[in-house]
Amino acid sequence: MKFPTETSPHVISHANVPSVMRQVAYALVPGTAAMAWYFGWGVLFNIVIAVTVALASEAAVLRLRNRPVQPALTDCSAILTGWLLALALPPLIPWWLTALGTGFAIVVAKQLYGGLGHNPFNPAMTGYVVLIISFPAELTQWPPPGMLAEVHFGPLETLGIILTGELPNALTWDSVTQATPLDTMRTHLGLYETLEEIRQSPIWGDFGGRGWEWIGNWYLIGGLWLVFRKVVDWRIPAGVLGGLILISTFFYLADPDIHPFPAFHVFSGGVMLGAFFIATDPVSASGTPLGRLIYGAGIGVLIYVIRTWGGYPDAVAFAVLLMNAAAPMIDQYTRPRTYGHDPAGE
Amino acid sequence: MEENNHKLWHFHGGLKLNPHKKISTGTPLRRVPPPDTLTLPTHQHIGDPAEVLVKVGDRVNKGQLLARANGYISARVHASSSGTVVEVGQRPVPHPSGMNAECIVIDTDGRDDWGDSRLPAIDDYTALSPASLRSRVRECGIVGLGGAAFPTSVKLNPLPHHTIDTLIINGVECEPYITCDDTLIRERAGDLIESARILRHAMGNPECILAIESDMPAARDALWEALGGEQADGIRVAVVPTIYPSGSEKQLIRVLTGREVPAHGLPHDVGLVCQNVGTAYAVYRAVRHGEPLLERIVTVTGRGVEAPCNLEVLLGTPVAEVIATAGGYTPSAQRLIMGGPMMGIALQDDIVPVVKATNCLLVASASEIDQPQPMMPCIRCGECARVCPAALLPQELYRHAKNREFDRVQEFNLFDCIECGCCAYVCPSRLPLVHYYRFAKSEIGERERERKASDLARRRFEFRQERLEREKLERAERQARKRAKVASKASAPDKKAAIDAAVERSRARREQRSADESARPDVVEQQSGEVENTDQIHAREQ
Numbered sequence: 001m002k003f004p005t006e007t008s009p010h011v012i013s014h015a016n017v018p019s020v021m022r023q024v025a026y027a028l029v030p031g032t033a034a035m036a037w038y039f040g041w042g043v044l045f046n047i048v049i050a051v052t053v054a055l056a057s058e059a060a061v062l063r064l065r066n067r068p069v070q071p072a073l074t075d076c077s078a079i080l081t082g083w084l085l086a087l088a089l090p091p092l093i094p095w096w097l098t099a100l101g102t103g104f105a106i107v108v109a110k111q112l113y114g115g116l117g118h119n120p121f122n123p124a125m126t127g128y129v130v131l132i133i134s135f136p137a138e139l140t141q142w143p144p145p146g147m148l149a150e151v152h153f154g155p156l157e158t159l160g161i162i163l164t165g166e167l168p169n170a171l172t173w174d175s176v177t178q179a180t181p182l183d184t185m186r187t188h189l190g191l192y193e194t195l196e197e198i199r200q201s202p203i204w205g206d207f208g209g210r211g212w213e214w215i216g217n218w219y220l221i222g223g224l225w226l227v228f229r230k231v232v233d234w235r236i237p238a239g240v241l242g243g244l245i246l247i248s249t250f251f252y253l254a255d256p257d258i259h260p261f262p263a264f265h266v267f268s269g270g271v272m273l274g275a276f277f278i279a280t281d282p283v284s285a286s287g288t289p290l291g292r293l294i295y296g297a298g299i300g301v302l303i304y305v306i307r308t309w310g311g312y313p314d315a316v317a318f319a320v321l322l323m324n325a326a327a328p329m330i331d332q333y334t335r336p337r338t339y340g341h342d343p344a345g346e
Numbered sequence: 347m348e349e350n351n352h353k354l355w356h357f358h359g360g361l362k363l364n365p366h367k368k369i370s371t372g373t374p375l376r377r378v379p380p381p382d383t384l385t386l387p388t389h390q391h392i393g394d395p396a397e398v399l400v401k402v403g404d405r406v407n408k409g410q411l412l413a414r415a416n417g418y419i420s421a422r423v424h425a426s427s428s429g430t431v432v433e434v435g436q437r438p439v440p441h442p443s444g445m446n447a448e449c450i451v452i453d454t455d456g457r458d459d460w461g462d463s464r465l466p467a468i469d470d471y472t473a474l475s476p477a478s479l480r481s482r483v484r485e486c487g488i489v490g491l492g493g494a495a496f497p498t499s500v501k502l503n504p505l506p507h508h509t510i511d512t513l514i515i516n517g518v519e520c521e522p523y524i525t526c527d528d529t530l531i532r533e534r535a536g537d538l539i540e541s542a543r544i545l546r547h548a549m550g551n552p553e554c555i556l557a558i559e560s561d562m563p564a565a566r567d568a569l570w571e572a573l574g575g576e577q578a579d580g581i582r583v584a585v586v587p588t589i590y591p592s593g594s595e596k597q598l599i600r601v602l603t604g605r606e607v608p609a610h611g612l613p614h615d616v617g618l619v620c621q622n623v624g625t626a627y628a629v630y631r632a633v634r635h636g637e638p639l640l641e642r643i644v645t646v647t648g649r650g651v652e653a654p655c656n657l658e659v660l661l662g663t664p665v666a667e668v669i670a671t672a673g674g675y676t677p678s679a680q681r682l683i684m685g686g687p688m689m690g691i692a693l694q695d696d697i698v699p700v701v702k703a704t705n706c707l708l709v710a711s712a713s714e715i716d717q718p719q720p721m722m723p724c725i726r727c728g729e730c731a732r733v734c735p736a737a738l739l740p741q742e743l744y745r746h747a748k749n750r751e752f753d754r755v756q757e758f759n760l761f762d763c764i765e766c767g768c769c770a771y772v773c774p775s776r777l778p779l780v781h782y783y784r785f786a787k788s789e790i791g792e793r794e795r796e797r798k799a800s801d802l803a804r805r806r807f808e809f810r811q812e813r814l815e816r817e818k819l820e821r822a823e824r825q826a827r828k829r830a831k832v833a834s835k836a837s838a839p840d841k842k843a844a845i846d847a848a849v850e851r852s853r854a855r856r857e858q859r860s861a862d863e864s865a866r867p868d869v870v871e872q873q874s875g876e877v878e879n880t881d882q883i884h885a886r887e888q
Contacts, residue, residue: 001666001675003682005442005692007781009767010683010715011363011522015729015774017722075722117723117775233728282727287741289731331742338759339358339596339736340609 017116021076023231027222028083028277034218035087038145038211041158042091047083049095049162053102054082061111077116081105084124084278088270088317089131090142092158092176094165097138101127121324122284125317132314139314144178145211148202151176181209181268182313185260194257208267216272223276232280235289239296240275240303241266247304265304274299274316284324291327291334298323298330352584355604357597358737360589361768363688365561366523366714370647370654375533377658378671380427384452384662385699386412387439391489392496393419398450404431407461409638412450415484421497421702422487424638426660428461429454440665440684440701444694452662465636471544474633476502479548486632487702488639491624492516492527492593493685495703498625502549504614510552514602515542517558517565517623518586520593521686524706526643527623528562529656535568538623541630542581549619554581555602556623561588590688591766595620597735609762624705644700646672650679650709659700665707666696678711687715688767719776730769730779736762740769744779747786752793755786763787 036043058078062069072078082102089098105127113119132139143149153161157168167176179187181203188198198204205213226232244265251259265271270278279285279299286295302319306312389395396413400406406425413423433451438444465485468474474482484499504510515538519527531538542554558565562585569583570576576583586592586601596607598620605616613620621629624642631637640661647654652673659668665682669675683690685706700707730740738759746754763783770779 001679001682001696003680003692003694003696005444005694006681006715006718007442007778007784008685008687008689008691008765009771009780010681010687010690010692010710012716012719012770012776013772015772016719016776017725017774020725020727020774071720071722077725115723117725233732283725285726287726287728287731288739289728292728335739335758336358336731336737338609338738338762339600340606340611340762341759 017077018075020231021080023229024080024226024277025076025083027226027231028080028087028219030222031215031219031273032083032087034215038147038215039091039143040146040153041155042093042153042162043087045095045159045162046086046089046091046093046098049098050082050086050089050102051079052082053099054078054106057103057106058111061107062115065111065115067115072116075116078106078110081110081123081127084273085127087273088124088128088314090139090177092141092143092153092161093138095162097131097135101131103127104130117283119283120328122278122281122320125278125320125324128314128317129321132312132317140180140183141173141177142180143176144203145209148178148210149176178203180313181212181264182307185264185268186307186313189258195260196257207263209269212269213267216267219272219276223272226276226280232276233282233289233292235292236280236285236296237275239293239298240271240279240300241296243297243300244271244303245300246297247301251304251308259308265307269307269314270316271303274303274320278316279320279323284320284327286327286330286334288331288334288336290336291330294330294334295323295327298326353604354584354586355601357592357600357735359733359735359768360591360597361733361771362588363522363590363771365588366647367519367525367528367561369523369649370525370645370656371528373653373655375529375643375656375658376671378660378663378668380454380456380458380660381663381667382454383432383664384426384429384454384660385437385664386423386426386450386452386662387437387699387701388413388423388448388450389439390423390495390661390701390703391421392494393417393421395448396420396423398434398448400431400434400450402431402434405429406431406452407463408458409460409463409640411463411638415487415497419497419500421489421495422485422638423450424487424640425452425463426640426662427452427454428457428459438695438698440691440693440698440704442691442693449699465632465638467636468633471547471633474544474548476548476550479544479629479633482632483629486628486638488625488628488632489702490622491628491642491702491705492622493689493703493705495701498621498629501619501621502545504619508614509617510549510614510619511617512603512619513542513545513549513552513554514598514618514620515545515554515556515623515626516593516595516598516620517556517562518593518598519559519562520588520590521688521690521706522590523647523708524645524686525647526645526656526705528558528565529645530623530627530643531558531562531565532568534627535565535572537630538627539569539572539581540634541626543579544630544633545619545621545626546580551580552617552619555584556581557584557586557598557602559588559592560585590768591735591764594735594764594766596764609759639702642700642702642704644668644704645706646709647706648679648683648709649711649714650676650681652676659704661702662699664696665693665698665700668700668707669696669709675709676711678713679709680712681710681715683708683710683715688771689765718778721777722775724773724775724777727774729772729774733768733772735766735768736764738763740779743786744777744782747782750789752786752790755783756790760786760790 055078059069062072105123109123109126110119207213227234245262248262248265252261286292299319303315306315306318394416397416398413400412408428410425412425415422429452432453436446437449439447480499480502488498489495517527517531546554607613608615628639644659645656655672682693742758765780767780
């Protein structure tokens with residue numbers, strides 16, 4: 001009797017790239033829902049726009065590159081890129097900015113480097129950084145979280161704002177947006193106010209920006225689920241949070257009047273999203289176990305450095321990209337000790 | 347000390363695989379009847395093929411030597427039953443390529459007659475010296491029966507500076523489905539303990555650890571019963587957690603002793619010898635019964651066979667007959683694998699014979715194996731590095747192997763890869779990683795051979811150049827000598843004159859004497875005047 005021959009192993013686990021990506025997407029749901037709860041329908045519309053553009057541009061480039069289109073679209077990686085980028089954008093941002101950022105993320109940051117697995121930089125963060133450098137005003141127009149907002153838009157109104165870029169009822173942008181907690185902190189610290197004074201503002205919640213802190217918690221829950229499922233390596237989020245907490249604790253203890261407490265840093269802005277969903281993108285992260293801790297810690301420290309002394313309050317994207325650039329070097333110096341090489345001498 | 351002995355260590359990575367051992371352990375060990383034809387490859391081991399000693403038409407007894415070991419790392423081949431040699435030539439052997447290799451084919455006579463081919467039994471193992479054990483093992487053609495088939499006598503021969511303090515008998519069968527070692531332990535625990543005593547004695551009484559896996563409770567009980575407890579007489583039964591690939595020699599050594607075998611070294615370097623239980627049992631048969639390695643236990647399993655079981659099979663028996671003894675194929679038989687699902691090789695055909703390394707014949711159905719999946723790009727998720735028992739970076743090895751950067755793969759320690767398949771098992775991109783490592787290893791081997799060949803050619807060329815140079819020099823010297831000769835010939839007249847003078851002088855003396863005898867003064871005067879004259883002339887010439 002004749003049989004086909006295949007190379008060993010003859011059995012494999014049932015994990016595959018689409019299932020990994022899908023699990024990340026599931027884990028994003030609680031945080032996304034929380035964000036939509038606090039910031040309105042715009043969050044969801046942005047995701048729809050970004051995901052659509054991501055899939056369309058991925059398909060277009062693959063067609064141009066004469067590569068099979070279908071497997072790349074069904075691996076869910078483009079969906080995640082669009083989704084993550086949308087979560088970083090203000091909820092009422094005009095649609096074409098979302099589309100532009102997503103298109104850049106997929107076409108330039110991902111496909112021009114060779115597609116899935118070949119991009120040295122995180123595509124979503126690259127798209128975000130292109131937008132924040134090119135359109136800083138639009139990118140910082142965040143409405144206050146739900147309980148603080150004076151105006152609430154329904155789904156149709158929100159869609160109208162996003163599609164036309166115009167506010168209804170003669171409202172001005174100033175009346176519907178407000179500085180984010182991070183911005184507020186920066187500005188007021190710049191005015192030599194003490195932290196205690198700044199914390200009197202209603203924008204502060206229990207341990208971070210009001211609303212933001214809870215969004216962060218939901219991302220944390222989704223992220224811990226990913227860690228538990230071993231979809232992401234615990235070392236990267238542990239590194240990010242550990243690095244950020246360490247450096248912020250150091251400065252907080254040195255002078256608590258002008259340095260925000262560590263929980264503020266962890267639960268404001270995109271830190272939780274960044275730590276569990278963005279920094280953990282394995283393609284652009286360090287690949288060795290020790291390297292991942294260092295890579296994560298580097299992001300955590302850079303978030304603090306950029307927030308405190310840098311030009312932008314939105315530090316996560318820049319921190320991630322900077323550490324992306326450092327990842328190959330980190331890998332080079334953190335190779336694990338192979339069995340039987342320089343034995344530990346136990 | 348007591349607690350320390352029982353401590354277990356961890357090795358990096360590894361996998362918890364679904365066990366499928368129960369499929370084949372339901373029935374007791376049986377024997378496959380001697381087949382009509384035995385096909386015995388001369389290369390069933392690591393090292394050089396054995397050298398054939400018989401020719402077509404020879405009658406052979408069971409246990410008779412057919413081919414002798416060809417070099418230090420090689421192993422003898424014996425007739426596993428009596429009969430007539432009908433062919434010595436190329437036959438299909440178990441190999442994924444379906445390739446042919448030199449085989450000795452015996453038409454059996456059904457008598458299974460030993461004749462006088464059995465070696466003398468050694469009843470008193472305490473009389474065994476390490477050297478006599480080694481020569482017995484070598485005579486009996488014993489190789490490692492765990493699957494790698496490394497000649498056992500070599501493993502039993504540590505260098506003088508090695509002190510062996512621990513002997514490990516490896517019953518850790520970590521591949522799912524395979525139960526031949528488990529069966530052997532359950533059925534022959536007493537003989538196995540005896541083999542441990544023999545090996546211990548011959549190795550200078552090192553501590554002996556008989557290692558089995560935590561999912562082999564029946565084997566553990568059998569060993570405890572045979573030993574009279576968990577440990578006795580320097581032999582200890584150790585149960586290690588069921589983590590693939592803890593049965594791999596290096597990983598098992600790590601788990602049991604915490605020691606690591608150096609990358610380019612051997613277990614001897616860290617004071618260890620490790621033998622598979624099947625090998626130890628073969629040593630026992632060789633010593634106590636004088637039997638060469640003629641048969642082994644083979645697990646026949648998977649949903650592709652009717653009645654999965656463990657069978658005692660004569661080496662050289664066609665796989666098809668082994669499967670037939672296990673009830674034959676079921677309609678769902680999809681793939682024939684020699685070995686386990688993780689490291690086994692897929693066979694093209696069941697006409698190939700059972701060889702010394704055949705521990706398992708897995709006939710898998712479609713539901714038990716995975717068809718090759720479309721590959722996706724590596725997303726550097728790092729799962730492979732997490733599970734690699736050698737603590738390598740499989741994703742980097744893959745990248746460099748794929749790009750044919752062979753210097754880089756060696757930098758990333760490709761040759762420490764044991765090809766266990768853990769990385770390919772977990773890879774979400776479905777990359778056949780082990781395949782790439784084998785490719786890189788063979789490619790590097792090929793390059794190494796080419797480099798050696800070109801080195802040889804270069805050395806030969808340089809030698810020739812040197813020779814030509816030397817010859818030229820010698821020629822030049824010869825010519826110089828010749829020229830010098832010619833030059834000295836140019837001054838020959840002087841010499842000739844000197845000779846002539848000498849001749850003249852001696853003639854003169856002779857004439858002088860005859861003149862004295864004649865005593866005629868006038869003549870003498872005249873003659874002496876002449877002589878004087880000649881001398882004067884010569885002196886002027888000079």
